[in-house]
Amino acid sequence: MKSNSPLLLVDSLTISSKNRVLLSDLSFSIFPNEIVAIVGESGSGKSLTALSIAGLLSDSKLKVESKKLQLGENDLSKLSQKDWESTRGKNIGMVFQEPQSSLNPSMRCGIQVMERLQKFEKGDKKTNVAKVLSAFNEVQLPNPERVFKAYPHELSGGQKQRVMIVMALICKPQLLIADEPTTALDVSVQKEILSLIKEQQKINKMSILFISHDLSLVSQFADRVIVMHHGKLIETEKTAKIFRHPKFPYTRALIFARPQPNKRLERLPTVEDFTLVKKSFKVVSNKSRRKKHELIYSNSPILEVSGINKEYSPAKNWFKKNKSFSAIKNLSFKLFPGETLGLVGESGCGKSTLSRILVNLDIPSSGKVVYQGKELNKLVRSKRREIQLVFQDPFAALHPLKTVINAISEPLLVHRLVNNKKECLKMVEELLEKVNLERGFFNRYPHELSGGQRQRVVIARALATQPRLLILDEAVAALDISVQAKVL
Template sequence: MSQSRSPLLQVAALSVAFQQHNATHNALQRVSVTVNKGELVAVVGESGSGKSVTSLSVLRLLPSPPALYTHGHIWYTQNNNSLDLLQATPAQIRQLRGKRIAMIFQEPMTSLNPVRTCGSQVMEALRQHTALSRKQAYTQTIHLFTQVQLPDPERIFKSYPHQISGGQKQRAMIAMAMSCQPELLICDEPTTALDVTVQKSILQLIKQLQQQQQMGVLFITHDLGVVAEIADRIVVMYKGQVVEEGTTHDIFTQPQHPYTQALLACRPALYPRGQRLPVVSDFLTPGESSSLPDENNTVSVALTIASSPASITTTETASNSISDNINTVEATPLITVTNLEVWYPRSRNFFGKATAYTKAVNDVSFQIYEGETLGLVGESGCGKSTLGRALLRLVAPTSGEITFGNESLNHMSESRLKEMRRQMQIIFQDPYSSLNPRKPIGSAIAEVLKVHGIGNTEAQRKTMVIELLQKVNLLPEHFNRYPHEFSGGQRQRIVIARALALQPSFVVCDESVSALDVSVQAQVLNLLNDLKKEFRFTSVFISHDLSVVKYISDRIMVMNKGQIEECGPAEQVYNHPKSSYTQQLIAAAPQLSL
């Protein structure tokens, strides 16, 4: 079908290098990608594969220097006239940007101007590239907000980016990108940090707009599951090169390259709870790991996720891999929560008294048992992160009771609470923002030990830290390196090591794998399972991804609008959800079926 379409964008044998400290690093090596008119092409690969460098090169958004275009062409065809974007003048590029070629970035909060309303930013794009009057631009902006299904377009028009949700910000970005009816739309990881339900609606919206306007779309992602239902063709990139290309059907049913097979097989939803997940290195170095699925069954296993989660069952091996059997741990609650409420003032009167509240956590009661992992799932704004922080007394409850062991956290003195901090730790979603960028990671972990009086000398604490780094598969020489010198997956390992430095009995993992590539995510989940067996801690695993929670958890608790929607054994909740809300979450998750 795509063969009959006319080429709109042709990236031809493109090579890009970066100069740094008198050295040259190759980012792309003769990459070729074609997007035809009316076609959606997905470029898939992990962080560092070169996919974002490819997309940014199209609009010449890479700073030069340090970026050097060492080989190739980027042809953009309009009205049968082709222009090499690498040879285009700055004026020609400005004419194309936003008008003929538009881009949706990964993080809308950093792409939108925080001091201007959402509506004024879309109007600016319209007036920059069209002859519309201010009144006409306003009318068109409201129409665009309606088209991208934003609720109450007039309110969103007047709202600043921080006043609307992540999904609404992304829709505003799409409205801005679509404002001038571009011929080519570049989407750089536009749904990575979104809830599964919001992600599904954004994907459907992009596909719908593409079909209505016969746009060409270049869709960048690290997750093959995201594009399974919307892409016409898929290009797989690895270490700056295209390793495989084909129709979506062919890539999913007959992947040829081991790396493509790895991306398909690393997803946690394919495996029973506790079974070790395969990672990319297993496929690129065959025979090195016993965790590999059967060689002839890899692809078929990857495709069984499809439409029925119930088809995936828990094996005896998987159930034995959990350190504590759920029937045993149920007898000993570690944490008991009774009628817990956390409310935030939403509006105040003239005298400063709260007149309305946001009920982030609204009258919830449950228990967490020793040795178990309780999965906590729900959409953004449901209250799950607030609940996780309240369990650690990082957020003060409005009312209710939290009992840790035999002690009430609500009425604990500051000195006693500091002692209890040794028993309770948290692993945050973004490891970079939770590490001090000016402090070597070894010192950051040693500081935790020093604050709590562990180790008599700096040398002793350094030895302890190096042992911790080795437990999370890092090296002793990493002790003196800074956070920016590590990859996202390595930074997450550092944060895990810091959380476990005090050997806590309770750990909250707050979206700790949500932004990671599927293979890095698999590595971190394997690590958490290994460390759980060794340290035997109890944990709450917070995520909006039910398939990840199903894999890592003994029980799942689903939250919706501050309340518990459903709670039960992981397999039961995932395979046989009782609540319609839980059913919607599972149905919205990306599927690998065709």
């Protein structure tokens, strides 16, 4: 049920940098107990919109202007820093796109959530601990007591995201801004989390601004949809109507670019494909797939993983029995040259732990990894560069003080893959073109990029060494369907 007056009113919001306009004349409203989704390609201004509403652009070099930016009776454009500190958390809750970068690495997860409770609600320590553990249980975090005492680096990406969701919801805000809240979660947990958020919304009559590139999630979750493209509002309509009868070509392209699960195409469709008159795509036949498989499996494996086990021991306690935590148990598989092997499983099942083991960033407790006939820990440097990893969290994977050109140039220079600066510049340009980024991104820092753009920079950096084995840890999770298709 919507009341007559909106909870959030955004009128003519414009955000610009020195060189260009990033968000142009954006106007929309969110009513009490309403879920509004913003969709659009990577870099369209979705996260910028969220950050401006939460007052997180005041310290940036960006110029933020609006005729009106109002939450209930509060004029957000006139709030002081002190007012914002009490507004964020109590009236506005926010789930950020990259949980690793949003959590304090030096504080235990439970203490970080308790900080929020202690600031806005009265209660003793025992009551607050019980509330946090109950909230962890509600978002299906396994072993809430362990998570409470764990540091962020000791949790999987999906588990960290659930801690962020608890932190945003614990004080029952009027408006929840959820920027890609389920990106790092597996499908079953996605459904549970969205059901939980929707349940909390009904109980507390909370409004939600839901930012996502996952159109199937948006169709199930949102009441109304806003479509953005290049910093402009293209179309806004009720969810059912916009999915059945999209008015604009760009909206139609976004919806129809989704690949069909019952067909395997030679090339995944992009938004640009649907602006063309001809929209036919070649389907891979079962016969050609069988031939390809016969050819692949006639070779010797490039990677052999045998009986891998990984256990983590908690901090030692002299007065209690120390229990170890098993992340991977007796895992074995082979990967062949030219083969794409998909590793799937729920959040926290050990996928990211395995990816770190495969690039020697983590040592297995037992078992061995063999690459081209040699054990991983005995490989020479020239062989090690043939194995590259694209990390799950791009913001944490990029150096905050290095520009895009420096980040991608580094592996080229370290491994002496280019002879001079001119050759290096040309190579970086080609790599950025492969991941659909222009030359204009050369001198930008990670904080000046959207989540999807950062992810593409990380992919370009991994491709720089021309690897023979590429490990992708949720590499396209932060990308919209169209860019996913181009990158893959």
